[in-house]
Amino acid sequence: MARKLTLIYFSPTGTTRKIVTAIAEGTGLEYDSADLTMPSARSQTLAFGPEDIIIAGVPVYGGRVPSLLLECLGSIQAEGALAIPVVVYGNRHYDDSLLELKDILEAKGAACIAAAAFIGEHSYTRKVAFDRPDTEDLESARQFGYEVMRLLNSDIFSNIELNVPGKLPYKERKPAKPASPVTSDACIECGICARACPTGAIDFKDFRTSDPTLCIKCCSCIKKCPTDAKSFTDDTVANFAVWLEANCSDRKLPEFFTRESAQKVT
Numbered sequence: 089m090a091r092k093l094t095l096i097y098f099s100p101t102g103t104t105r106k107i108v109t110a111i112a113e114g115t116g117l118e119y120d121s122a123d124l125t126m127p128s129a130r131s132q133t134l135a136f137g138p139e140d141i142i143i144a145g146v147p148v149y150g151g152r153v154p155s156l157l158l159e160c161l162g163s164i165q166a167e168g169a170l171a172i173p174v175v176v177y178g179n180r181h182y183d184d185s186l187l188e189l190k191d192i193l194e195a196k197g198a199a200c201i202a203a204a205a206f207i208g209e210h211s212y213t214r215k216v217a218f219d220r221p222d223t224e225d226l227e228s229a230r231q232f233g234y235e236v237m238r239l240l241n242s243d244i245f246s247n248i249e250l251n252v253p254g255k256l257p258y259k260e261r262k263p264a265k266p267a268s269p270v271t272s273d274a275c276i277e278c279g280i281c282a283r284a285c286p287t288g289a290i291d292f293k294d295f296r297t298s299d300p301t302l303c304i305k306c307c308s309c310i311k312k313c314p315t316d317a318k319s320f321t322d323d324t325v326a327n328f329a330v331w332l333e334a335n336c337s338d339r340k341l342p343e344f345f346t347r348e349s350a351q352k353v354t
């Protein structure tokens with residue numbers, strides 16, 4: 089069967105987009121993209137069928153799939169489609185996020201054939217997983233895409249269920265204290281921050297003002313600001329960044345899961 093590949097992803101600071109794009113390149117298939125980062129894109133209903141392969145990529149937030157994606161992902165129609173859930177995390181851990189993403193896709197009727205967890209520079213601090221995904225990560229992602237297609241096209245493609253790490257109940261979502269970045273005098277009012285904000289939290293009439301109740305602390309505005317004018321002074325973010333720098337500096341490696349790898353283990 090001729091397969092149609094679609095990438096679905098949410099990626100405020102761009103690491104998830106880089107990974108799913110590299111996986112797609114590795115498959116050798118042409119592909120379409122549904123970038124769910126901006127609010128308008130999240131109101132579309134995505135529909136797929138048996139001829140489709142979906143690569144769904146999300147960043148890990150608190151060990152889970154970001155909650156603002158749940159409604160959009162929950163409205164996908166994917167009966168009979170093949171799916172590859174992918175999470176990208178900031179070198180701490182991905183906890184139950186990969187299992188949660190797999191469960192969401194399967195609840196919509198997709199069959200998950202492979203999955204992966206990759207590492208991206210942490211949203212909160214450039215010092216953790218600095219500049220990842222790097223060349224090695226992107227090569228691993230392309231290789232993973234290639235391998236999935238090889239398995240799919242081979243006789244050994246099995247029907248057994250895909251197993252990924254994670255447990256039920258999923259890690260509890262802790263209510264976050266409302267906060268948003270502050271803006272220094274370095275701001276040149278270019279508006280890149282407001283145009284890049286996935287929740288519309290930054291005021292288009294005054295780029296220095298943002299709504300803490302809408303901010304999801306994704307750090308898109310901070311990382312995209314050309315003059316480094318934005319930062320979090322909020323204790324929880326600043327303290328957590330210090331903790332991450334002290335405790336998560338080891339280089340973690342991407343992990344891959346296929347039905348065939350599960351078969352070898354059993």
Ligand SMILES: Cc1cc2nc3c(=O)[nH]c(=O)nc-3n(C[C@H](O)[C@H](O)[C@H](O)COP(=O)(O)O)c2cc1C
Pocket residue numbers: 098099100101102103104105146147148149150151152176177178179180181182207208209210211212304305306307
């Ligand atoms: C609100 C929030 C929560 C996060 N939680 C985790 C986490 O639980 N584990 C982890 O390793 N990284 C965590 N991260 C880091 C991101 O998963 C990581 O930086 C990812 O590469 C960002 O993806 P993006 O570039 O596509 O936005 C978190 C980031 C944010 C903004």
